Amino acid sequence: MTVIDVFAHILPPKFLAQMQALKPQILDQFPYMKNPLLTDLAQHKASLPADHQQVLSAVNLNPEDFFAPEQAADLCRQANAELAAIVRANRDVFPAGVAMLPMNNVPAALQIIDEQVAGSDALVGVQLFTRALGESIAAPVYQPIFAKLAEIGAPIWLHPVFDDRKPDNNLSFSWEYELTQAMNDIVAAGIFQQHPQLKIIVHHAGAMIPYFSQRIKYIQSAANYADFQKFYVDTAILGNPQALDLAAAFFGADHVLFGTDSPFGIPPVGPTAVIETAVKAMAVSPAVQQQIFSGNWLRLSGQKEA
Incomplete structure (x- = not known):
């Protein structure tokens, strides 16, 4: 059985060089990005277990955080073209990639979706972050992006970033809160009501939502509760089968996709083995485990299961 990791990262080397x-000192702000598995494709491929594939998305070195709108858009276009070329040259291990968007240039972002994602044989969706340029990802300025992706049927990969207004950000808990808040913002903005077929894959098993689902049920509306269940989630919580069971119970086992956040989490090559063991220890049938390992992704991406 092929295992498909839907949330694995690289840093395209030509893009990094640009x-x-x-x-020149940009990586000094992000020392975790100096991991060689992000940029050395041969080493990255060698680190993968047999019969494993990865859907690749770039780490959060986002051009809009550093450059003016036109330059940010140009850098994203070039990074996307590079990632598409990597996918096409390595189909055996990288079946698809996820595009970057310049969030300080929404018109260019929409054009990039039309030109580099819609109908692409390599880039199957886009990665968005919980906040962009200090705004919630659900802010009105970004909602045309959700509408465009719903229109073409391409998923969003939702990844956390720190909220720079907070002085005590930390990797253990902050990103999970930011994901939870972004999901709440998306639901509160009525984005699923406007676009019922929109597909959003949330990192880290949906963060706090499964654990606090009853608070959502009794504090928010029934419509909101139903909208929270429309998210897809990955398994990137570094193990913990009981937590994965909670995620599957709330979102539905058909909305849980194997994802690891590799190569991060557990040195030296990432947490793939630990997370795979956790999925196999879930209180679900072997058939459901297989759906999590590959079938749910194949169905979501419109492919036939073997």
């Missing part, structure tokens, strides 16, 4: 040429 960013460093413009800002």
Whole structure:
């Protein structure tokens, strides 16, 4: 059985070189991005277990955080073209990639979706972050992006970033809160009501939502509760089968996709083995486990299961 990891990261090397040429010390702000598995494709491929594939998305070195709108858009286009080329040259392990968007240039972002994602054989969706340029991802300025992706049927990969207004950000808990808040913002903005077929894959098993689902049920509306269940989630919580069972119980086992956040989490090559063991320890049938390992992704992406 092939295992498909839907949330694995790289840092396309030509894109990184462009960013460093413009800002030579840029990685000093993000020391975790100096991981060689992000940029050395041969080493990255060698780190994968047999019969494993990865859907690749870039780490959050986002051009809009450093450059003006037109330059940010150009950098995203080039990064997307590079990632598409990596996918096409390595189909055996990288079946698809996820595009970057310049969030300080929404018209260009919409154009990039039309030109580089819609109908692409390599880039199957886009990665958005919980906040962009200080705004919630559900802010009105970004809602045309949700509408465009719903229109073409391409998923969103939702990844956390720190909220820079907070002085005590930390990797253990802050990103899970930011994901939870972004999901709440998306539901509160009525985005699923406007676009019922929209597909959003949330990192880290839906963060706090499964654990606090009854608070949602009794504090928010029935419509909101139903909208929270429309999210898809991955399994990237570094193990913990009981927590994965909670995620499957709330979102539905058909909305849980195997994802690891590799190569991060557990050195030196990431948490794939630990998370795979946790999925196999879930209180679900072997058939459901297989759906999590690959079938749900194949169905979501419109492919036939073997």
